[in-house]
Amino acid sequence: MTRHVALVPAAGVGARFGAATPKQYVRLAGKTVLQHSAEVLLACDQIDAVAIVVSAADGHIDSVYPSSGLPEKLHILHCGGDSRAETVRNGTQALLAQGLLAADDWLLVHDAARCCLPATALQRLLDAVAPHPVGGLLAMPLADTLKRANGQHSVAATLNRSHLWQAQTPQMFRAGLLQQALADADLNQITDESSAVEALGLQPLLVEGDSRNFKLTRAQDAILAECLLRHSQESA
């Protein structure tokens, strides 16, 4: 039986969000953003283990997930890096070294900052990628007309968006393949796992995501996230 392990990069500082704490520790609808993001993964029966990767200097994780009372499936790794890609690479290496992950296991990387992932979208990814030889990711076809700017904030061109998708997470690859892709990649150029795998000449599967699965990036994103989280709590 193939194992599934989730890795949650949570070592960012949230500069664009601009809160007093990194955005994964901001409280929305009664819990931290990080808890909301981790809980959908912890609740999924197909996911065997969840690892949250924080920075070595993180001073918040113990108050959210005290090491004495962690859920059985949950592991906290203090090996975050200077970029998201470095955090994912360090976390993957640590899981492999600790025997919590094997090269053939599926690894699902999910941003701590995507706190409204619906369980239905997660299940769609698991089902669609299971038979795929490379792996894949949740993504959304572009919904808006796309403009390319000139250097003066004016429109240089309207682009054909028919084959353009916005990448979301989770992104799901065999751990060994992802480890190799991240070892070969220029980590300053890699903004998601798929682009590292693409650089090996492979073509990951695009699985339709969900517009609720947006990344909390700027302060105003918290308004929508809070509404969505409260709505899903009320309908649970």
Ligand SMILES: Nc1ccn([C@@H]2O[C@H](COP(=O)(O)OP(=O)(O)OP(=O)(O)O)[C@@H](O)[C@H]2O)c(=O)n1
């Ligand atoms: N060195 C880093 C940078 C980012 N992330 C994580 O990657 C996800 C997506 O990154 P982003 O939204 O860019 O988060 P931040 O880097 O925190 O935001 P900013 O770029 O505004 O500082 C987040 O869960 C973030 O915690 C990480 O684990 N390690």
Ligand SMILES: C[C@](O)(CO)[C@H](O)COP(=O)(O)O
């Ligand atoms: C991985 C990601 O969430 C896919 O959309 C995104 O690329 C991360 O954004 P970042 O600002 O580069 O961390």
